[in-house]
Amino acid sequence: MKRAVQLAIIVIVVCTLLPLEVLAAAPLKVGAHGWKVKIAQQKLNVVGISTDVNGKFTKNTERALKEFQKKYKIKITGWLDDKTYDRIINEAFTKEGIHGVTGKQIVSAAAKLKGVPYKFGGKTVKGFDCSGYVQHIFGKFKAPLPRLADEQVAEGIFVLRKNLREGDLVFFSTYEQGASHVGIYAGKGQFWHVSSTKGVMLSSLSEEYWAPRYYGARRVLADFAK
Numbered sequence: 001m002k003r004a005v006q007l008a009i010i011v012i013v014v015c016t017l018l019p020l021e022v023l024a025a026a027p028l029k030v031g032a033h034g035w036k037v038k039i040a041q042q043k044l045n046v047v048g049i050s051t052d053v054n055g056k057f058t059k060n061t062e063r064a065l066k067e068f069q070k071k072y073k074i075k076i077t078g079w080l081d082d083k084t085y086d087r088i089i090n091e092a093f094t095k096e097g098i099h100g101v102t103g104k105q106i107v108s109a110a111a112k113l114k115g116v117p118y119k120f121g122g123k124t125v126k127g128f129d130c131s132g133y134v135q136h137i138f139g140k141f142k143a144p145l146p147r148l149a150d151e152q153v154a155e156g157i158f159v160l161r162k163n164l165r166e167g168d169l170v171f172f173s174t175y176e177q178g179a180s181h182v183g184i185y186a187g188k189g190q191f192w193h194v195s196s197t198k199g200v201m202l203s204s205l206s207e208e209y210w211a212p213r214y215y216g217a218r219r220v221l222a223d224f225a226k
Contacts, residue, residue: 027081032057040080043092044068093157097222101141103167103185106221110137110184110192110200117199123147130182133194134169137184138220145220153179156220161205164217170205171215179215 028037038055044064045051049071051064062078069076072091074084110133119127123136131149138145146152153171164170166187171179183193189205203210 025082027077027079028057029079030057030059030062032080036085037061037080040065040085040088043088046092046095047088089157093219094222097156098138098141098143098220099222101138101143101167101221102223103165103221105141106137106167106184107186107192109140110186111202113137113200114192114202115199116194118194118196128194128200130194133200134182134184143220149179149182152182153216153218156218159217159219161214161217165219167219167221169218169220171217172210172213173215174213181213185217 033056035055037057038053041051041053041055041061041064045053047068049064049067051061052058057080061080065080065084066076066078068074068088069078069084072087074087113125113128113133113136116125116133117127118129120129121132122128123132125136128136131147131152134149134152135145135147145155149171152169156169159165159168164185166185168185170183170185170191172181172183173179174181181193183191183203185191186202190202191205192200192202195201195203205211205214
């Protein structure tokens with residue numbers, strides 16, 4: 001086997017073993033296009049920096065990025081690198097996220113419904129399914145969330161497991177791939193959710209059943225944006 005081929009295989013193997021967070025994306029520049037560019041454009045407008053929203057990285061997009069980088073003291077390149085993109089998402093979230101309620105309030109309300117039975121499609125105190133329960137809790141604070149788990153997982157911003165805070169939404173792949181179960185993180189590795197057999201209950205992320213099914217987490221409370 002030629003040395004160049006051997007080296008290529010080694011690089012591929014090493015990359016597949018690295019966590020996704022370690023593999024930083026190459027910065028996007030003028031001429032690039034796609035969903036990431038479009039999201040950045042949308043969020044730049046949210047934070048008050050006007051630019052086209054078409055998914056095409058133009059000179060206008062470059063100008064907007066430089067303006068954003070200057071405002072938030074990021075190295076001014078006009079490129080959409082990971083640091084700039086993450087900061088854009090977080091700054092926009094401070095405006096778009098849920099305000100006026102804390103994680104502790106959410107968790108306290110979730111705990112008060114311990115023991116309410118499971119009901120398929122349920123969204124009242126007579127019986128809940130997992131996403132109906134989460135929607136009900138946030139709704140008590142006039143904080144609207146979509147009805148289904150696979151819709152709720154698109155809300156807010158992504159959170160690493162090690163950075164979870166009270167009130168974050170935690171998702172699991174149970175009866176189907178993707179986000180098919182949701183709960184409310186309660187701190188100390190625990191979460192409130194609705195079990196199909198025990199109703200509303202507190203479980204641990206490290207339990208034998210839940211640990212391998214953990215899918216990810218989202219933060220929807222704007223107070224936790226920074």
